[in-house]
Amino acid sequence: GEDVEQSLFLSVREGDSSVINCTYTDSSSTYLYWYKQEPGAGLQLLTYIFSNMDMKQDQRLTVLLNKKDKHLSLRIADTQTGDSAIYFCAENENYGQNFVFGPGTRLSVLP
Amino acid sequence: GAGVSQTPSNKVTEKGKYVELRCDPISGHTALYWYRQSLGQGPEFLIYFQGTGAADDSGLPNDRFFAVRPEGSVSTLKIQRTERGDSAVYLCASSETGTWGEKLFFGSGTQLSVL
Numbered sequence: 001g002e003d004v005e006q007s008l009f010l011s012v013r014e015g016d017s018s019v020i021n022c023t024y025t026d027s028s029s030t031y032l033y034w035y036k037q038e039p040g041a042g043l044q045l046l047t048y049i050f051s052n053m054d055m056k057q058d059q060r061l062t063v064l065l066n067k068k069d070k071h072l073s074l075r076i077a078d079t080q081t082g083d084s085a086i087y088f089c090a091e092n093e094n095y096g097q098n099f100v101f102g103p104g105t106r107l108s109v110l111p
Numbered sequence: 112g113a114g115v116s117q118t119p120s121n122k123v124t125e126k127g128k129y130v131e132l133r134c135d136p137i138s139g140h141t142a143l144y145w146y147r148q149s150l151g152q153g154p155e156f157l158i159y160f161q162g163t164g165a166a167d168d169s170g171l172p173n174d175r176f177f178a179v180r181p182e183g184s185v186s187t188l189k190i191q192r193t194e195r196g197d198s199a200v201y202l203c204a205s206s207e208t209g210t211w212g213e214k215l216f217f218g219s220g221t222q223l224s225v226l
Contacts (some may be wrong), residue, residue: 063152
């Protein structure tokens with residue numbers, strides 16, 4: 001079955017860039033997503049990328065997709081303390097509604 | 112409603128008991144999803160409704176788990192003979208039409224603790 005992997009922790013200083021990485025196994029993944037989860041809150045969609053793209057930029061967020069290596073990354077520029085949260089990578093296969101999530105990366109932003 | 116609402120926010124029960132978890136999706140959203148999130152893990156798909164019918168229930172772990180959405184709006188996830196391993200946060204999400212790639216809106220979840 002599909003598998004999505006992420007490193008579990010990342011710590012950065014306020015104002016620096018954060019890069020959160022994700023690898024996936026399902027070559028038929030067509031959409032890849034980044035969700036953010038703050039304590040006690042539901043998941044919030046941050047951004048997504050279609051598999052025929054290799055980059056997408058949305059304000060402070062940049063998503064890079066290397067389809068050959070099945071590697072997805074999320075870069076947050078000028079990281080703020082409000083960015084502290086758990087970030088989940090997710091994918092769904094062709095025309096499916098079964099989203100597969102990674103274990104999440106806990107981002108800590110130090111002042 | 113303004114967002115996806117889940118009740119209760121916390122549920123503590125004893126092993127062997129029956130529980131019901133409720134999800135109230137965003138008004139007008141036809142697609143509704145249930146996920147389960149164990150501590151330190153990402154959400155795991157359980158079931159997806161399109162309107163009143165379960166379009167994909169392949170994620171339900173066994174026949175103790177059942178979900179309904181009788182009028183195509185509110186959904187209830189039912190767990191019979193609860194086990195300690197059922198302890199997790201149960202997340203509900205909805206989307207406007209269930210179209211492939213559409214944005215999901217998640218509720219805050221129900222924390223289920225089975226003692």
